[in-house]
Amino acid sequence: MLKRVSAEHHEESYFMSEVTQTKDVSRRGFLGTLTWAIGALIAAGFTAPALAYIIGPALEQKKTDEWIRLGLSNKVELGVPTLFKAAVERQTGWIVNREEITVYVLTHDGREFTAMSNICTHLGCRVRWIEDRSQFFCPCHNGVFNQQGEVVSGPAPRSLDRFEIKVEDDQIFMRGA
Structure with a gap:
């Protein structure tokens, strides 16, 4: 037995699949952005100490009050x-x-x-x-x-x-x- 599908129902199901695809793209975009953000934090974690080591001596001010x-x-x-x-x-x-x-x-x-x-x-x-x-x-x-x-x-x-x-x-x- 075949069920007859109306054009209205077909349009509705097409719209729902479009919404689902948009949701998937948003999730994919979010995960991609999250991956980049975590990578940037890791890179900053390695870069900051190296910069401090290189530039630190020029910025460091150690003074003594003794003659x-x-x-x-x-x-x-x-x-x-x-x-x-x-x-x-x-x-x-x-x-x-x-x-x-x-x-x-x-x-x-x-x-x-x-x-x-x-x-x-x-x-x-x-x-x-x-x-x-x-x-x-x-x-x-x-x-x-x-x-x-x-x-x-x-x-x-x-x-x-x-x-x-x-x-x-x-x-x-x-x-x-």
Whole structure:
């Protein structure tokens, strides 16, 4: 026995199958979007620590309030930045690290001294004094600083960092490193 199907019923069943297909496409689209979102989160999870490792040293600011002895003031030639090295202990949580810091000390009269970091303010590379040009030079990205540590050219966003300095009994001390 064959059942007769009206045109109205046929149209209704076509419409229902279209709705069902739309629902399937939406589910498929949702699952595809969810897969991409999870993949992006996983990629960010791997990328963030790598970026922090690469960029972190340039952004990290570890300072000490203790006065650090650099050396004798008579070692600094007038008008010539002189490199001094000192050992500093820094505590992070319960871990104490001993690290060597280097700073340039400059005087024009033998009484007033200026201490500048030898770390470029761009990405943390070490600058060096080029005497025949009377400039500090950063070899990483060709940053150039004048004798006072001010940016002359290159990508550095600001001058070299300066530190508080004092002289007692011909010894140079600095803090803020």
